[in-house]
Amino acid sequence: MPDPTYTVVIADDHPTVRSGIRADLDAPFVVVGEAGDATEALRLIDAHLPDLVVCDLNMPDGGGLRVVRETAARHGEKVRVVVFTVSEHERDLLDAVATGAYGYLVKSTPGPELHRQLLRAARGDPPFAPELAALLLGEFRRVARSATGDNPLSEREREVLNLVARGYTYRQVGKELFIAEKTVENHVRNILGKLHLSRRAELVRWAADHGIR
Amino acid sequence: MRHRGRVERGVLIGLAGLRWTAWLWLAVVAAVNLHRVDHPELALAAILATGAVTLADHLALRGPSWERAISPGLVALEVAVAVAVVAADGWVRQGRITGQTLAGTWPLPAILVSAVAGGLLWGAGVGLILSAARAIAAIVGGTTAGQGGRAALAVLSTAVSWIVIGAVCGTIVRLLRDTQDQLAEAAVRERIARDLHDGVLQTLALIERRSTSPDIARLARDQERDLRGYLFDDHRQPGSLAAQLRAIAARLERSWPTTTVTVTVTEDAPGLDPDRLDAASGAAAEALTNAAKHGQARHCVVFADVDESSGGLFLSVKDDGSGFDPSTVSEGMGMARSIRGRIERIGGRVTFASSIGDGAEVRVVIPPSEPKRRRSRA
Numbered sequence: 001m002p003d004p005t006y007t008v009v010i011a012d013d014h015p016t017v018r019s020g021i022r023a024d025l026d027a028p029f030v031v032v033g034e035a036g037d038a039t040e041a042l043r044l045i046d047a048h049l050p051d052l053v054v055c056d057l058n059m060p061d062g063g064g065l066r067v068v069r070e071t072a073a074r075h076g077e078k079v080r081v082v083v084f085t086v087s088e089h090e091r092d093l094l095d096a097v098a099t100g101a102y103g104y105l106v107k108s109t110p111g112p113e114l115h116r117q118l119l120r121a122a123r124g125d126p127p128f129a130p131e132l133a134a135l136l137l138g139e140f141r142r143v144a145r146s147a148t149g150d151n152p153l154s155e156r157e158r159e160v161l162n163l164v165a166r167g168y169t170y171r172q173v174g175k176e177l178f179i180a181e182k183t184v185e186n187h188v189r190n191i192l193g194k195l196h197l198s199r200r201a202e203l204v205r206w207a208a209d210h211g212i213r
Numbered sequence: 214m215r216h217r218g219r220v221e222r223g224v225l226i227g228l229a230g231l232r233w234t235a236w237l238w239l240a241v242v243a244a245v246n247l248h249r250v251d252h253p254e255l256a257l258a259a260i261l262a263t264g265a266v267t268l269a270d271h272l273a274l275r276g277p278s279w280e281r282a283i284s285p286g287l288v289a290l291e292v293a294v295a296v297a298v299v300a301a302d303g304w305v306r307q308g309r310i311t312g313q314t315l316a317g318t319w320p321l322p323a324i325l326v327s328a329v330a331g332g333l334l335w336g337a338g339v340g341l342i343l344s345a346a347r348a349i350a351a352i353v354g355g356t357t358a359g360q361g362g363r364a365a366l367a368v369l370s371t372a373v374s375w376i377v378i379g380a381v382c383g384t385i386v387r388l389l390r391d392t393q394d395q396l397a398e399a400a401v402r403e404r405i406a407r408d409l410h411d412g413v414l415q416t417l418a419l420i421e422r423r424s425t426s427p428d429i430a431r432l433a434r435d436q437e438r439d440l441r442g443y444l445f446d447d448h449r450q451p452g453s454l455a456a457q458l459r460a461i462a463a464r465l466e467r468s469w470p471t472t473t474v475t476v477t478v479t480e481d482a483p484g485l486d487p488d489r490l491d492a493a494s495g496a497a498a499e500a501l502t503n504a505a506k507h508g509q510a511r512h513c514v515v516f517a518d519v520d521e522s523s524g525g526l527f528l529s530v531k532d533d534g535s536g537f538d539p540s541t542v543s544e545g546m547g548m549a550r551s552i553r554g555r556i557e558r559i560g561g562r563v564t565f566a567s568s569i570g571d572g573a574e575v576r577v578v579i580p581p582s583e584p585k586r587r588r589s590r591a
Contacts, residue, residue: 167514
């Protein structure tokens with residue numbers, strides 16, 4: 001049985017970064033397009049419906065956030081956008097994940113590791129680095145402290161998030177909590193889903209507070 | 214062109230409210246006294262004219278093109294009507310008959326809006342023009358015998374207050390506007406700086422990823438870490454736990470080129486006094502060294518967060534190295550004893566978790582510095 005191939009669109013405004021990523025993505029990846037701005041990226045995504053989009057956050061024309069948002073709106077789960085960024089501390093990153101980014105990787109990720117993580121993403125396992133888990137821990141605590149009061153995460157989901165933030169692999173999280181690795185993956189997906197919901201509710205609240213529509 | 218913004222708009226909205234209040238007062242007083250004054254038709258005209266201007270100013274402020282509220286035409290119209298109404302009191306003689314001048318406080322917004330539109334000189338100038346109109350009204354209207362001095366004094370005091378109000382308002386608006394411009398400039402500068410730094414971060418990350426020389430890759434990683442710490446953590450104190458842990462991680466990567474370290478500190482991680490900070494960073498450094506040296510770890514994660522049950526610090530150092538059997542080595546190992554010593558001295562707790570072939574984790578909990586001053590998380 002032949003191994004499946006995965007099509008990829010690379011979006012980054014630095015040509016050297018694009019060619020660097022392209023060099024790391026040999027089989028089973030097929031790079032079907034490169035874009036230097038958000039509009040071009042969205043055009044390529046519409047044209048090719050790739051399995052994966054590797055996307056920078058800081059780009060002309062609305063940046064990676066726009067690519068994430070519009071791709072999620074147009075193609076849903078069919079096209080997975082992985083944010084590839086230099087700045088894991090920015091609120092932008094949280095917004096990107098909240099608007100539907102599939103996962104995120106830092107730009108200093110070495111070539112073989114990038115290949116491995118993207119392969120996992122292509123097979124349905126979101127790249128979810130400890131930095132992002134730590135950021136989410138803080139974010140959900142903030143939600144819990146704000147008007148709504150309750151932490152949107154279940155006890156179990158908080159444990160999972162905490163272990164991922166500490167650098168546990170999914171397998172190790174499963175072992176620690178006596179659950180299957182697949183269950184851990186489900187928890188992670190649910191956590192991301194709850195982030196989408198809470199961020200959307202917050203955006204709506206914010207917009208209402210500021211007299212927008 | 215100067216940038217006009219929220220400051221002006223806010224002031225103008227306030228003025229619109231003041232204008233309506235003043236107009237209501239003017240209209241009621243004039244209407245009640247219509248039968249007593251000398252020229253009721255003039256008083257009626259004054260009510261209508263001021264009402265029209267009040268409405269026009271109000272409408273001009275609505276919508277995105279609110280700046281027409283301070284267009285020269287509209288300001289001139291308001292000033293002209295104000296001058297006319299103030300002067301008209303000389304013929305209507307409402308002021309003399311009832312003690313309430315026809316114009317009341319309605320001219321005040323005309324002075325203030327001129328100050329907003331044109332600054333100190335316009336404000337003071339319009340104050341002066343209105344004072345002249347007030348003087349004309351007093352002269353035309355005449356005075357009761359023996360009251361001349363008093364009337365002159367009233368005109369003078371009104372004149373002084375109108376001119377001063379115009380000048381002060383013009384100055385304040387100018388100051389606010391300057392501040393607003395400076396803030397806008399600072400925001401632009403900051404954005405440019407961020408964009409520039411982003412380019413540098415991108416380049417460093419690329420060098421790290423692509424360089425075939427481990428030394429150059431390491432140098433790029435060091436620089437990236439420093440720059441990122443400066444860019445994204447500058448709200449933290451220098452010498453904070455985050456800064457210390459980052460420095461320790463950089464040192465370890467320099468000594469053990471095959472090991473990389475990720476450091477994350479959540480925003481809820483509590484601040485530490487110097488003793489606790491030393492103990493925490495010392496423990497982290499030892500755990501990392503041990504992971505690299507004895508565990509041959511490729512990657513380590515240092516994670517610091519609030520310990521939710523005590524409000525103190527939770528610190529974990531996790532590696533993907535060869536691991537050990539905690540039941541046999543935990544007490545005997547020099548690293549374990551040394552870390553335990555550091556942490557227990559300041560009242561903290563240490564646990565080791567590991568299994569052979571599956572990495573290790575050192576977990577440290579440090580109680581809050583002063584239990585009473587635990588940070589509130591309402």
